[in-house]
Amino acid sequence: xxxxxxxxxxxxxxxxxxxxxxxxxxxxxxxxxxxxxxxxxxxxxxxxxxxxxxxxxxxxxxxxxxxxxxxxxxxxxxxxxxxxxxxxxxxxxxxxxxxxxxxxxxxxxxxxxxxxxxxxxxxxxxxxxxxxxxxxxxxxxxxxxxxxxxxxxxxxxxxxxxxxxxxxxxxxxxxxxxxxxxxxxxxxxxxxxxxxxxxxxxxxxxxxxxxxxxxxxxxxxxxxxxxxxxxxxxxxxxxxxxxxxxxxxxxxxxxxxxxxxxxxxxxxxxxxxxxxxx
Numbered sequence: 102x103x104x105x106x107x108x109x110x111x112x113x114x115x116x117x118x119x120x121x122x123x124x125x126x127x128x129x130x131x132x133x134x135x136x137x138x139x140x141x142x143x144x145x146x147x148x149x150x151x152x153x154x155x156x157x158x159x160x161x162x163x164x165x166x167x168x169x170x171x172x173x174x175x176x177x178x179x180x181x182x183x184x185x186x187x188x189x190x191x192x193x194x195x196x197x198x199x200x201x202x203x204x205x206x207x208x209x210x211x212x213x214x215x216x217x218x219x220x221x222x223x224x225x226x227x228x229x230x231x232x233x234x235x236x237x238x239x240x241x242x243x244x245x246x247x248x249x250x251x252x253x254x255x256x257x258x259x260x261x262x263x264x265x266x267x268x269x270x271x272x273x274x275x276x277x278x279x280x281x282x283x284x285x286x287x288x289x290x291x292x293x294x295x296x297x298x299x300x301x302x303x304x305x306x307x308x309x310x311x312x313x314x315x316x317x318x319x320x321x322x323x324x325x326x327x328x329x330x331x332x333x334x335x336x337x338x339x340x341x342x343x344x345x346x347x348x349x350x351x352x353x354x355x356x357x358x359x360x361x362x363x364x365x366x367x368x369x370x371x372x373x374x375x376x377x378x379x
Contacts, residue, residue: 186249
C-alpha cells in the first residue's frame, strides 16, 4: 500500500501547476476570444457594445435589402462572431482537458490513500468533486460555443437591442413581428432567419444528446465500480459521480427534447423572441 500511495500521491507542485493552468485558461476564456477572432480577415471589435452597434445597423440593412444573402456589413459581423465562438470553444476545450487530467490525478490519489486518515480522504474526495463540477461546466461551455460557431447568425440575433428605441431597427422588428404573426408568405430575409433558427436548435439538440450519452456511460461505469469497491470514501465518490451523471443526463434529455421541438417548428419560438417572450 505504501508503494501505491507514493505512486499515486499528488504533490503540491502538481496541484499548483494545474491550478495555475485552470486560472490562466479561465482568464483567457473571458478576455482572449475578442482578440483571437479579430485575427481573421475583416478585423474585430473593441467590445460587446461595438458588436451590438454593428449588428443593429447590419440587421436593418439586411432586412431592407429584400435578399437572402447577407450584405457586406452583416457578413463581417457574422464571420467575426463565428470566429469568436471558435476561440471560446477552443479555450473551453483546453480547460476541460486540464480539469479532466486533474480529476484523474485526484482520483488516483484517492485510490492510493488507503493508509491515510479520513481527513485526507475527505479533502481528496471534496477536491475531486469540485473539479468534476468545473469540468461539467466547461463541457457546457464547449457545447454552447460550438453551437455559436456553427450557427453564428441566430446567436447574433439574440443580441439585438429590441427595446433600444432605434427608429430603423424598431421598424424592421415590427415588420418581422407582423410577418411571423400573419403566418403567410414571408420575405427572403425572414425565411433565412427561420431556417437558421431551426438549425441553431438542431445543432444544440445533437450536441446535448452526445453529452447526455457520455454522461450515461459515466454513470454505468461508476455504479459498476461502486459495487466492487469497499472503501467508504471511494464508494461515496463513485456514488456521487453516478448520481450526478444521471441527473445531468436527464436535464440534457429535456434540453434535447425542447430543442428538437423548436427545430421542427421554429417560427413560434422566433416570434416569441421578437415579441420579448423568449
